[in-house]
Amino acid sequence: MTASERGGGTISTLVVDDEALARRNLTLLLRDDPDIGAIEECASGAEAIAVIRQRKPDLVFLDVQMPECGGFDVLESLGTDLPRTIIFVTAHDEHALRAFEAGALDYLLKPFDDARFMRALARAKEKIAHYAAHRQAPRRIAVKSPGRLLFVDVADIDWVEAASYYACLHIGRETHVIRRTLSELERDLGESFIRIHRSTIVNFERIRGLELQSSGEYAVVLRSGVELPVSRGYRKPLHERLTSASAPA
Template identity: 75%
Template sequence: MTLPPPIRALVVDDEPLARRNLVVLLKGDPEIGVIGECASGAEAVAAIRQRKPDLLFLDVQMPECDGFDVLELLGSDCPQTTIFVTAHDEYALRAFEAGALDYLLKPFDDARFARALARAKERIALHATHRHAPRRLAVKTPRQLLFIDMSDVDWVEAASYYACLHVGPNTHLIRRTMAELERDLGDAFVRIHRSTIVNLRRVAGLELQSSGDYAVVLLSGIRLRLSRGCRQALEMRLRQESR
């Protein structure tokens, strides 16, 4: 029987000892293949785009370009599974809003690491068996279960541990991470900010703001912040859609 290829893992931390500890733990698992280490956020962005890891262990606080900057700069190039590793507990909520699967607080023991790695394996395996995006999203409310067509969603925003689906004049909360939704919504959607995903078919254009940044203008007139790291990818996708 042919064994599946190992899960490609990348470790990003500006502390050499922290990187070494993670690499040692990962190399103890035969299902994991460590494809590299990065000591800075800028180095991580380049490595992720080139090597396409399945699993990313990402430090939060790094000089010049922190972990959140890395994910924002990557946009749709973010790995399918990210685990934040940090000594600071105050970033946990922001990490989950950014689509992180788990949040390892240093110092952690082997059992805590094993639980995080098991969750990562489960997500990656699930992704491998569901490569085709579903056409509808299931939304539970106190009184009913709704099924919303993907094409009807205008935009999505992070809302603490939930995501908020904007469908015409209605909004629906769904307990999914932004990374999961970005994957499941498919090619018709693109992330324009770490906390915002838009339906390309609802975009009317881009508008220059007084700050020098751009806003994404939807057909409904709603204006959404466009991060600088996502602008190039969005413009490329919009050009492709207009052909």
């Protein structure tokens, strides 16, 4: 993956193509748009799967045919972690129907001109803006158990742990299990929570600090005293957010 480039906008974008020139052409076009923020590139489908799970980009340009792991393989592997806005890019038109069935917003057929690209980007930006305008993080989550229905305040949740197709909500000394995936909860809860591990998201306001362990790895220390390991893939975005939050206005 190439280093990310940042424009002045807020739409994070990932370009996935095994051809360096194709990636670069898309990146250059994207950098001309003031609404585009961070742009990252992946040269393989396997690499893209990891980046999408970690970074959760707003927009993904995805090549259909790549060695070993093509665009459709990427979507199948992601399962419920699918990006909301996907534009397929390919030199072959026979995959168009399957692409739209897989949830693609658009299908760019190589070689495409700047005008065709701009139309696809405009549609993507419209969809992203619509989602942002209508998305509202829930204030309460329903927890079902035999014979009762309990509502817990999102602000009271310390951290959330994945348990296969379930999630464990940790609230003080209590733990509630709900039938939701961690990725679904992370998407719905919004920026008040941050992922620190493949199986853990935490309430950002409950973080007291980071602590270096004897193993050389870091752990998040919550206000409750609970320590949760931070995996290396999530350390940088966590550190950047903590630094930003502590910087003077």
